[in-house]
Amino acid sequence: MDKDFINENKTIEEIKNTFHSAEAKLQRKNRIIVKLRSDLIPPFLSYAKNYLSFDHLAHFSCVDWIEDNQFELVYILYSYEKNIIAIVKTRIDREKAEFVTVKHLWRQAETFEREFHEMYGINFTGNNRLTEFILEDWDDIPPMRRDFDTMQYSKENFYTRPGREDAQDVREVITKKSGEKIPDFAKEFSVRKLK
Amino acid sequence: MREKETTLYFGPQHPGITGNMMVKLKVAGDTIVKAETHVGYLHRAFEKLMERRTWMQSFPIVCRICVPEPDPNEENLARAVEEIEGREVPERAKYIRVMVLELSRLAAYFLWMGGQSGTAGLYTVPQWSVGDRDYILDLFEELTGGRIYHMYIWAGGVRRDLPEGFADKVLKTMDYIESRLPEYDKLMFDNAIFQKRAQGIGVIDKDKALEWGVVGPPLRGCGIKHDVRKDEPYEVYDKLDFVVPTYEGGDIWARAMVRRKEMEQSISIIRQVIEKMPGGEYYNKVPTPLNWFVPPGEAYVKTESARGEFGYYVVSDGSLKPRRVHVRGPAYVHGVSLLENILVGANISDVAMIMNSLGVCPPEIER
Numbered sequence: 001m002d003k004d005f006i007n008e009n010k011t012i013e014e015i016k017n018t019f020h021s022a023e024a025k026l027q028r029k030n031r032i033i034v035k036l037r038s039d040l041i042p043p044f045l046s047y048a049k050n051y052l053s054f055d056h057l058a059h060f061s062c063v064d065w066i067e068d069n070q071f072e073l074v075y076i077l078y079s080y081e082k083n084i085i086a087i088v089k090t091r092i093d094r095e096k097a098e099f100v101t102v103k104h105l106w107r108q109a110e111t112f113e114r115e116f117h118e119m120y121g122i123n124f125t126g127n128n129r130l131t132e133f134i135l136e137d138w139d140d141i142p143p144m145r146r147d148f149d150t151m152q153y154s155k156e157n158f159y160t161r162p163g164r165e166d167a168q169d170v171r172e173v174i175t176k177k178s179g180e181k182i183p184d185f186a187k188e189f190s191v192r193k194l195k
Numbered sequence: 196m197r198e199k200e201t202t203l204y205f206g207p208q209h210p211g212i213t214g215n216m217m218v219k220l221k222v223a224g225d226t227i228v229k230a231e232t233h234v235g236y237l238h239r240a241f242e243k244l245m246e247r248r249t250w251m252q253s254f255p256i257v258c259r260i261c262v263p264e265p266d267p268n269e270e271n272l273a274r275a276v277e278e279i280e281g282r283e284v285p286e287r288a289k290y291i292r293v294m295v296l297e298l299s300r301l302a303a304y305f306l307w308m309g310g311q312s313g314t315a316g317l318y319t320v321p322q323w324s325v326g327d328r329d330y331i332l333d334l335f336e337e338l339t340g341g342r343i344y345h346m347y348i349w350a351g352g353v354r355r356d357l358p359e360g361f362a363d364k365v366l367k368t369m370d371y372i373e374s375r376l377p378e379y380d381k382l383m384f385d386n387a388i389f390q391k392r393a394q395g396i397g398v399i400d401k402d403k404a405l406e407w408g409v410v411g412p413p414l415r416g417c418g419i420k421h422d423v424r425k426d427e428p429y430e431v432y433d434k435l436d437f438v439v440p441t442y443e444g445g446d447i448w449a450r451a452m453v454r455r456k457e458m459e460q461s462i463s464i465i466r467q468v469i470e471k472m473p474g475g476e477y478y479n480k481v482p483t484p485l486n487w488f489v490p491p492g493e494a495y496v497k498t499e500s501a502r503g504e505f506g507y508y509v510v511s512d513g514s515l516k517p518r519r520v521h522v523r524g525p526a527y528v529h530g531v532s533l534l535e536n537i538l539v540g541a542n543i544s545d546v547a548m549i550m551n552s553l554g555v556c557p558p559e560i561e562r
Contacts, residue, residue, distance in 0.1 A: 028278075030427055031495070055405050055406055056405055056406075056408060057408055058408075058495075058497070058504065058506055058523065059495065059506050059508055059521070059523040061508045061519070061521040062521075063510050063518065063519045064519075074508065076495050076506070076508065076523075080405060080421060080426075083426055083427065085495060087493070087495060106406065106407075106408065107407065107532050108407065108408040108527075108528045108531075108532045108533075110532060111527065111528070111531045111532055133234070133235070134234055134235045134238050134560075134561045135235060135238070136235055143240070143243060144242070144243060146246070150240070150243060150244075150247065
């Protein structure tokens with residue numbers, strides 16, 4: 001079993017030897033997961049890029065763990081040489097969402113950071129281009145935060161089309177108008193009934 | 196004397212891309228000094244919507260992230276869910292998925308040919324290529340019921356088996372497409388106008404390509420041989436025989452040649468898939484979608500789409516709905532940081548050519 005993961009295990013060993021507090025583990029073939037303290041992320045990414053040949057920042061993601069009051073930042077690095085993807089994760093405080101930029105390592109990180117600034121309200125120090133990106137004139141809380149209620153927002157900001165104020169079920173309207181019978185399964189599996 | 200700089204708003208409607216995206220250009224004379232990508236015209240908050248929908252309801256959403264080539268999205272989400280769940284996929288379904296992915300790659304390349312030559316002023320090619328792409332869309336219509344958005348690949352396999360006689364129709368279409376390729380060579384690739392407009396324009400620095408996050412045909416157009424289908428074979432790509440074409444130069448011409456050669460490879464892959472496709476089940480049934488709890492976990496999966504690495508980072512917290520689905524489209528990097536950089540120094544008339552050669556697809560950037 002271990003023979004299949006020689007490359008992966010070797011990389012994990014190297015990471016553990018250099019960063020003692022890093023939790024590195026194998027996820028599956030070609031995937032390792034590294035969990036780190038947030039202050040170690042910039043040196044770690046620089047080390048991963050320059051010494052472990054993780055030269056491709058494939059993806060950079062953010063997950064809102066509202067119950068822990070934290071944001072999880074996920075850097076997904078790929079090494080063309082080793083053919084391994086490293087999922088590097090760290091958590092930062094949700095209330096005072098601040099982190100440092102890594103755009104000096106990979107300039108495409110700037111785009112991701114702009115998006116997270118807009119969608120999650122994370123301030124990346126060192127990135128001087130945290131300007132409007134996707135949204136326009138947005139004045140509510142950052143919309144990808146889990147406490148942003150899309151339904152409430154649309155109720156407050158948009159009006160219902162005349163004749164649809166009571167948000168009728170389209171199927172019922174069709175039945176009333178045309179007298180056409182709806183097959184039972186449509187009602188059986190309607191989302192409303194679920195609740 | 197320094198020439199006066201003018202601001203030119205290129206888009207949001209223009210021939211360079213499929214979709215709406217604006218590039219704000221600072222120009223001196225007709226040379227670009229600075230470029231800034233502005234997106235937001237197609238933002239539909241798919242990722243936010245998915246957090247409020249069940250896993251099954253997410254499948255009709257993801258395919259809308261890329262119009263020219265929706266299937267890698269479905270396949271990625273399906274594979275990510277399968278990885279988190281540990282769900283087995285029947286062998287036949289894997290072969291069908293590869294067939295669908297390669298058909299969609301061909302369809303995307305036909306659309307690209309139309310766009311690329313249209314921006315160079317060769318207006319016959321778009322008429323032809325969009326017409327020939329329709330033969331592939333006909334196949335999709337018969338297989339899935341939809342021409343553009345298929346909603347065909349889902350967790351556990353595919354939605355339905357091949358209709359009777361479908362394999363023969365696919366082979367016939369492949370023969371037709373193969374017979375058309377020399378015609379496209381004459382009209383587009385051997386055309387002096389196209390060569391003149393493409394060679395030496397929009398050059399990507401080979402030494403920086405990996406670090407800048409360039410993927411897909413633009414990367415292979417720099418002479419770097421990387422393809423997700425070979426690096427990390429998914430579905431049944433490891434059982435198929437194909438080569439990864441590369442071309443030196445890093446310019447529009449190199450990217451065009453890579454795509455042209457890949458079309459032949461795709462045709463060959465589809466023929467092999469049909470020949471080797473086993474019988475049996477095509478779907479490993481998931482529980483009732485309304486009661487389908489995916490165990491907690493995370494997965495990053497990637498596909499080689501027509502424009503490069505298409506990645507999905509999916510997180511489940513064990514509930515009925517995804518915790519997070521984050522899409523990494525190739526255009527996210529190609530259309531913003533890369534485009535802004537290689538446009539500097541280019542001529543205004545080449546902007547649309549360069550954008551098209553990178554395969555910029557704005558819905559991937561804003562999702």
